[in-house]
Structures are given as structure tokens and as C-alpha cells.
Amino acid sequence: MKKIIVLIVLFIGFNQSYAQDKTKAKQLLDEVSNKMTSYKTLYIEFKNILENQEEDIHQETKGNASLKGEKYTVNFLGTTTIFDGAKNYLINPEDEEINISSPDESDEITPAKFFSFYKEGYDYSWDILQNVNGRKIQFVKLMPIASDSEMKYVLLGIDTKTKNIYKLIQVGKNGTNYTLTILKFKTNMELPNKMFNFNRNKYESEGYIINDL
Secondary structure (H helix, E strand, O other), X not given: OHHHHHHHHHHHHHXXXXXXHHHHHHHHHHHHHHHHHOOOEEEEEEXXXXXXXXXXXXXXXXXXXXXXXXXXXXXXXXXXXXEOOOOEEEEEOXXXXXXXXXXOOOOOOOHHHOOOHHHOOEEEEEEEEEEEOOEXXXXXEEEEOOOOXXXXXXXXXXXXXXXXXXXXXXXXXXXXXXXXXXXXXXXXXXXXXXXXXXXXXXXXXXOOXXXXX
8 A cells, every 4th residue: 555655656746747847848948939039030050960870870061041030041961942931942053953842841840940840749848958168058858749750859959048049959760860059140130132032033044954843
């Protein structure tokens, strides 16, 4: 009987602790999201590491992204992606080819959703606190609710002082992990609208193949 009572007490204590951790995690995520979406524009330089130990893969690349509302331009892996609020334009200068497509709602984390993706389809919990070069980085763990998700979980590292996102770690079920670290972060810069518009005539005159998917 005593053992049963102890187990019940431990179970209740665990659930209370879990609920408190979840509340803390949501409060921090909401605080970050509200702050990031309050900026008129964002410019980010980042480093991305792709790893799969079983396949002996380790690739490290850098890129940058400019965001203005829901629109964005990303330069990464030798290509430029523009989202003008309605269409995606993937520009590949090496092949002189451009693919135009509608945004895929199944994409779990995109630049437009970077600061709000956690709001739908995830459960979350408080995770570890790390000291990175004198900065306190609090991690929040996000677990996809959908059983068919390709991700096991996402770890989001947040600077506790600035409330800016410092790192995102995406752990895949197939053993492939992505680690995105923000190297430079600027806000409210003057970003011209033409950065987020696709000039079809320009690329056609340069001989690009344009595919409307």
C-alpha cells in the first residue's frame, strides 16, 4: 500500500513539473516570437551544418537571409530563393535555371515561419541551459505531434538576455541532423522592395530557363 502511495505522489509530482516546464517553454517562445515579429525587417547571416554519422556525412555551409514581413530572400548553397508573398522563386545561376512554385504548406520550418512554427503541430518542454562565450543560451525542445513527421525533435537555443534565437538543431528520424547557428543579426534595416520581387524579364533576357511548376 505504501509503495502505491509513493508511486502516486511521484506521478503527480512529475506531471506538475512537466506542466510547469511546458508553461515556461511556451512563455519564452511567445516572448521571442512577439519580439522578432515586431521588427519591420531582419537581416541574418548563418552557418548550417548537415550531419549523418551512419553515412559519414558532414557538410558545413554559410548563407544569409533578408526578411520583410512574410517576404524573404535567402542566399544559400549557391542559389537564391525569393518568396514574394505568393510564389517561391528558386534561382540557380550555375544552371541558369529558375523554378517557380507555390509555397508548400507541409514545409515545417521556412524563413517566414521561423519565429512562429512552434505554434502549430508541436509539443514543447524546457531543456538545458548552456554558456556560450559568456552568453546564456536556454534551449527549448519541440516535438512534432504528427507521427509521420520526418523529425524526431527540434532544439531551439535562445539568448536569455536579448531573447534572440541563437541556434536551431533539427534531429531527423533518418539520422540526418541540421544545426543552424546565427552569426549576425540586424534589425529594422532599409531593405528595398525589389529585393523580394522576381524580375522575369531580366532573367529571360539573360537566357535563363524558367519552369512554372
